[in-house]
């Protein structure tokens with residue numbers, strides 16, 4: 744039993760670690776709370792970049808992320824990435840992404856994301872890229888994307904857990 748208890752404690756600790764707010768600040772817009780806005784550095788010549796963030800709806804009515812704009816790109820679209828017969832494809836969501844009341848929607852690699860199209864300059868690690876999100880109800884909301892390294896799979900964690908930053912994938916050294 745002891746072992747189970749320890750495993751549980753460890754799991755809780757890990758959950759806390761991953762739920763801990765990133766360095767990116769929290770942005771409130773009406774009933775929406777936007778956290779962990781981040782992007783990835785782009786190779787020279789790249790024309791597109793992804794944008795990821797978490798949107799929580801604390802209100803009583805649904806809202807929708809319908810698009811956005813940024814100085815660094817010609818267009819900002821809401822995209823969805825899906826697997827089709829083993830091939831990753833993505834498509835723009837004309838209707839955007841709905842955030843139901845009391846729920847949070849995470850835009851992350853492999854799923855929903857923002858797509859910055861026709862980049863005017865490459866995104867560099869450490870940059871903070873201002874992007875204006877557009878919601879159906881909350882309207883325009885300014886956030887800034889923390890640019891992570893090229894292979895990053897998630898937002899930066901707090902400085903105290905810096906050693907976890909370069910971790911690949913989701914198998915955080917489960918040593919028991």
Ligand SMILES: [Cu+2]
Nearest residue numbers: 822833857858
């Ligand atoms: Cu896309």
